[in-house]
Structures are given as C-alpha cells and as structure tokens.
Amino acid sequence: MREREEIKARLLKGYEELVERMLAEKPADEEILLEEIEGMAVEVGERVKQQVAQALSEEAKRGEALCPVCGERVPVKGYRHKQVVTVAGEIRLRRAYHYCERCQKGFFPPG
Ligand SMILES: [Zn+2]
Known part of the structure; x- marks a missing residue:
C-alpha cells in the first residue's frame, strides 16, 4: 500500500x-x-502517458523471482537500464537482475 501511495504521489507531482x-x-x-x-x-x-509507463515499469519486479532452473526464490541482485520505445512513448526501463547462488546463474524474469 505504501508503494501504491508513492507511485500515486509521483504521478500527481509529474502531472x-x-x-x-x-x-x-x-x-x-x-x-x-x-x-x-x-x-x-x-x-x-503524450507526456502523461510516458510518465505513467515510466512509473509503472519502475515499480514492476522489485521483489524476488523464481529461478528458471531450480525454482528457488531469488532476491534482486541489481538493476539494468534500457531505453525502450512503447506506444506510450520512449521510457527508461529498469529491469531487475537476479542471481541464483545454487545454480550459479543470473537471469532476468520474463516480461
Ligand atoms: Zn537456481
């Protein structure tokens, strides 16, 4: 709920x-x-669309993800940034990167 209020506050400030x-x-x-x-x-x-897309993409995938190999819950190891063009305009996408200690493999959750 706190995160939701933060997104709302940030979007309203941007607007x-x-x-x-x-x-x-x-x-x-x-x-x-x-x-x-x-x-x-x-x-x-256009700018509102872009801000909504940006805010929602930043909030996505903050927590743990399941390792695609062993199914273990793996915390976020770090973030990678990527510019992507969406129908709502260009946004800077932040993707969570996870590293499974058991499999010794890093991965980005799908989506
Ligand atoms: Zn694993």
Whole structure:
C-alpha cells in the first residue's frame, strides 16, 4: 500500500508540473488558436502517458523471482537500464537482475 501511495504521489507531482508548464507557456486567451489548444492537449497527454509507463515499469519486479532452473526464490541482485520505445512513448526501463547462488546463474524474469 505504501508503494501504491508513492507511485500515486509521483504521478500527481509529474502531472502538476506538466500543467504548470503548459499554463506558463499558454498564449493569452484572446490570442489562442484552436490548433494551439489541440497541440497543448496532445503534448500534455503524450507526456502523461510516458510518465505513467515510466512509473509503472519502475515499480514492476522489485521483489524476488523464481529461478528458471531450480525454482528457488531469488532476491534482486541489481538493476539494468534500457531505453525502450512503447506506444506510450520512449521510457527508461529498469529491469531487475537476479542471481541464483545454487545454480550459479543470473537471469532476468520474463516480461
Ligand atoms: Zn537456481
């Protein structure tokens, strides 16, 4: 539950920053064009998508994973980062790396 609150707080903070920036850059009401309104909505939407994808991928796979060879529960040994392009935009994916002492083998859980 604590993790969930942390993700929520981080997402809301990110959204608040996007809204602040958008409002600061927004042309005056009497000068604004429909295309500009559209452009701002799309841009904020794209960034929100990206932030959601980023936040959820960071939270995923924090705990133990089952060794694919012996089935032992193995803790996280470290993290590797990788840039990936998703339908929600480019995100920096953090993947948990596990090392099974019994099998002397490292692995990334699937997914
Ligand atoms: Zn193993």
